[in-house]
Amino acid sequence: MPTPCPPIAHPELNRRSALLGAMGLLVLPASRLAAAATPQSAAVWPNALQVPGGIARLSLGPAATRPVAHVRQGDADVPLLVLGDTSGWTVLLGIALAAAPGEASIAVQTEGGGQRQLAYTVAPKRYSEQRLKVSPKTVDLSPEDNARYERERDHQATVMATFSEPLPLASALRMPVPVPGRRSSSFGLRRVFNGQARNPHSGMDIAAATGTPITAPLPGRVIDTGDYFFNGNTVWLDHGGGLLTMYCHLSAIAVKPGDRLKTGERLGAVGATGRVTGPHLHWGVMLNRSMVDPALFLAV
Numbered sequence: 329m330p331t332p333c334p335p336i337a338h339p340e341l342n343r344r345s346a347l348l349g350a351m352g353l354l355v356l357p358a359s360r361l362a363a364a365a366t367p368q369s370a371a372v373w374p375n376a377l378q379v380p381g382g383i384a385r386l387s388l389g390p391a392a393t394r395p396v397a398h399v400r401q402g403d404a405d406v407p408l409l410v411l412g413d414t415s416g417w418t419v420l421l422g423i424a425l426a427a428a429p430g431e432a433s434i435a436v437q438t439e440g441g442g443q444r445q446l447a448y449t450v451a452p453k454r455y456s457e458q459r460l461k462v463s464p465k466t467v468d469l470s471p472e473d474n475a476r477y478e479r480e481r482d483h484q485a486t487v488m489a490t491f492s493e494p495l496p497l498a499s500a501l502r503m504p505v506p507v508p509g510r511r512s513s514s515f516g517l518r519r520v521f522n523g524q525a526r527n528p529h530s531g532m533d534i535a536a537a538t539g540t541p542i543t544a545p546l547p548g549r550v551i552d553t554g555d556y557f558f559n560g561n562t563v564w565l566d567h568g569g570g571l572l573t574m575y576c577h578l579s580a581i582a583v584k585p586g587d588r589l590k591t592g593e594r595l596g597a598v599g600a601t602g603r604v605t606g607p608h609l610h611w612g613v614m615l616n617r618s619m620v621d622p623a624l625f626l627a628v
């Protein structure tokens with residue numbers, strides 16, 4: 329699960345915080361950000377990009393009923409999102425950031441009750457790396473904090489296993505915060521603190537002022553809210569079919585588990601709770617329990 333977000337540009341905070349000075353900034357000019365996130369195709373979402381942290385669209389061909397497909401992740405058979413109709417079905421597969429490049433496969437149940445393997449290729453992608461030297465106490469958790477983190481990690485694993493119907497429509501996600509151009513391209517960033525590799529950054533950071541409303545990018549059901557060690561005030565939405573979205577570091581949570589939201593309905597407000605260096609939204613998009621690049625779901 330997540331390690332802290334990369335530092336977000338926040339001039340006032342930078343001046344106040346010695347830690348920030350040590351960690352450096354990650355901000356790119358807005359023009360470069362927009363270019364980096366422009367999808368290849370404007371017609372179908374999400375965009376396919378068969379790399380770690382990306383998405384594969386795997387055609388299953390026509391069938392009278394929706395095929396059932398799974399991917400093996402660790403020791404779990406994880407159900408996959410299958411969209412389409414009887415003239416042709418497609419698996420939308422999230423590829424974990426930790427996936428090894430090369431050949432991989434999913435299992436598809438056949439109409440006769442058997443199972444076939446469908447192969448796909450993961451191309452390598454070299455995400456940027458950030459090497460930082462920081463005070464050991466900023467990266468080493470106390471035993472109490474570590475125990476809390478481990479409890480929360482187990483709880484989040486339960487949340488992340490949600491797979492529900494109805495399935496989502498194949499459509500673009502709406503930006504959850506109205507700040508075009510202020511999103512960083514830090515998805516996948518590899519962090520090395522004091523020579524030790526940490527988990528890569530698994531979401532999109534969107535810089536915005538504390539209190540900025542955060543809205544649902546697609547219809548969804550609230551499946552978890554809480555205040556977590558790294559992520560601060562957090563909301564998880566379930567959009568169906570294993571497509572989940574996560575919102576972290578909120579200053580306020582406006583929903584509770586079980587609430588159903590329409591696209592554009594408010595779920596909370598941007599803040600700086602949890603382990604952060606300034607107010608921003610950390611937005612995670614998860615498909616089959618794999619965090620994938622939210623930019624692949626955006627129309628602009």
Ligand SMILES: [Zn+2]
Pocket residue numbers: 332333334529531532533609610611
């Ligand atoms: Zn982040």
